[in-house]
Amino acid sequence: MTIIQPHAADAAASQGSRKPQAVYLHIPFCTNKCFYCDFNSYVLKNQPVMEYLQGLEREMERTVKAVPPGEIKTIFVGGGTPTVLKPDEMEYFLKTVRTYFPNWSDSIEFSMEANPGTTDLEKLSVMREGGVNRVSFGVQSFQNELLQGIGRIHDTDDVYQSLENARKAGFENMSIDLMFGLPNQTVEMLAESVDKALALDLPHYSIYSLKVEENTLFHTMYKKNQLPLPNEDDELQMYLLLMDRMKKAGYEQYEISNFAKPGYHSRHNMAYWLNEDYYGLGAGAHGYVGHQRHMNIKGVNPYTEATKEGLPRLETFTVPKEEAMEDFMMVGLRVLSGVSESHFKEQFGLAIEEVFAKPLHRMLDAGLMEKTGEGYRLSEQGLLFGNDVFGTFIGSLTVKE
Template identity: 75%
Template sequence: MNIIQQKKDERTRVVYIHIPFCTNKCFYCDFNSYVLKDQPVMDYLRALDREMEMTVQAQPPGSISSIFVGGGTPTVLKPDEMQFFLNSVRKHFPDWDENIEFSMEANPGTTDLEKLSVMREGGVNRVSFGVQAFQNELLSGIGRIHNTDDVYRSLENARAAGFQNMSIDLMFGLPNQTVDMLSESVTKALELGLPHYSIYSLKVEENTLFHTMYQKNQLPLPDEEDELNMYLLLMNRMSEAGYRQYEISNFSKPGYESRHNMAYWLNEDYYGLGAGAHGYIGRQRHVNVKGVNPYIEAVNQGLPRLNTLDIPREEAMEDFLMVGLRVLDGISRARFEQQFGASMDQTFAAPLEKLVHAGLLDTTDEGYKLSSKGILFGNDVFGEFIGSLTGN
């Protein structure tokens, strides 16, 4: 391998792009998103094009292995806006790995056949639908505007447009949700025969309607025992149906694991583009300006950074363990040593020994992984590494 090729192979290969518009704000959502009405969408997409241009000039990419377009709801873009956006991506990131995973988040009801065809022609080959539940009363109770009919129609349109690699998100621990309701949602989800499912527990985040309701004791959440039973149920049901739980909240058929999320969990570098996007390159993390118009204005002055932080080596080591242990195959001593030139067992001797002794971690030939008990108490495991080297 020549030197030029070797250097290119070490460049960033993973891209996250943020489209901050959505049809309405869900009651649990704390993402950087804005209701679409009266927003300067094309001005935003032009600014995004400019940010891509400046980014690749400053940090040339390698052969791109993964692109993920999140939001907001990227599929609220009209077909001509979608085409402009996808052309920008291809223009500034032209070298794609032959097995690239190009994912876009979508909401059922925002994806007609025309738009999905534009996406497919523009290189998108994976769609992740935010379904959340299969009971219309639960959907309206969390602020979703789609219904179950929209789910089936959207999947039908996606298949007609040529998509085979699709995923849906479900949620558990929702207000008024029962274990039986989750079981029904899992049954209906599995009937779709998709290669990938993400199933997340509700987190009540600050600056959301749910947080306000929670503070006023007006949020009828399932109790802890029901929520635990929901998680156990979905793990069992997915396993019985032939899906492998490869990460705490993610299940797939073999070969359909989310390559983009795996890059995060393996602590790899990635570009972060768009309003409020986070990026991580060369142990430097940045956050972009959040508001739509402030972002557009910032791009006119240069890269739209809200702040940029150099990540100390010790903090990067802690992140490696906290994030890497979400993956059920676990963390690798060799990968740790490759990134940091140090022994993982020596660096984290005390917390690793404590967690193994508590039955929350298992040792493997390569390193460590969550035990079956540890999967249920993942946050306790990850918390052991926060500040264990930095003292924060």
């Protein structure tokens, strides 16, 4: 029986002793809502965007006062669609980021999500000047009919135009998101999208499978049996096919849904997956700082108002050490190189083997995980059954049998 000390008892060995080095900022506006999206986003029209950006500024000010940042290694601006900001709003926003998080690492990764069709050369130039050095475009598919079917407003021409503008504005570190398992999508269509994406020769690709979330149009359609999703075999074929093509094209699959050329991993996402601290700022944003997770107020106006009084929290809770260790496994095993013994020890002062003996051996015996020189990772089979593996660790310490 391993005795697990609370965080405080071994603070030196635990995470949180370092100042946060990752920042997430949320821009909750979109030109329209996609049919599958349940993120915290609102249709832009008539929204008080400037007031929101001022609220965000107040949150940044309060945040760095409460927990001063370390040297910033990654900034990620997500949404919504951050690129719906007008150039002057964008300039103002990026200036505030620089003001409150001034200490940037030389190799900082500053990413912003963008939608094709919302990015002209002027805006991209403002972004570049404001410090953004990585853009992630939500392309999703290279078939216009599929794009319409998921509520995207762009078409494939916009994709090429946007990427060209981005290159002109000086961006070379770019990524696009693709999706598979879309309504009416065939294996051939997915293959075509992957090939067209690869032809762009970008350093990074994210390829996600569609998940029907509650409170979306797709969920309603799904319930009514009106969503013609590919069958499970086809969906599996798509996943196997895209992994194969990415590998042959020289991209490393470094996470379940992410592929990169050497040196181009999304370092911001890696901070999540390594269970490291990150600030979460903006309406509905999640953060994890000093063993505490928080979620911000979701509505635009309630959020903005709340920043006038204090930190705009919806909820905050301390993550007990047991839960943090489970989280470490859950997020860490998404990374294909796996979880590292030394990293676990550094955060918790314990060995993976002693904390998780039972679930670990169950997964090793089932052939869903395998040992590496560094620690443990998903096996090839385990990659397809990630949820079963993560689920085995979740609750193994926090739920009494």
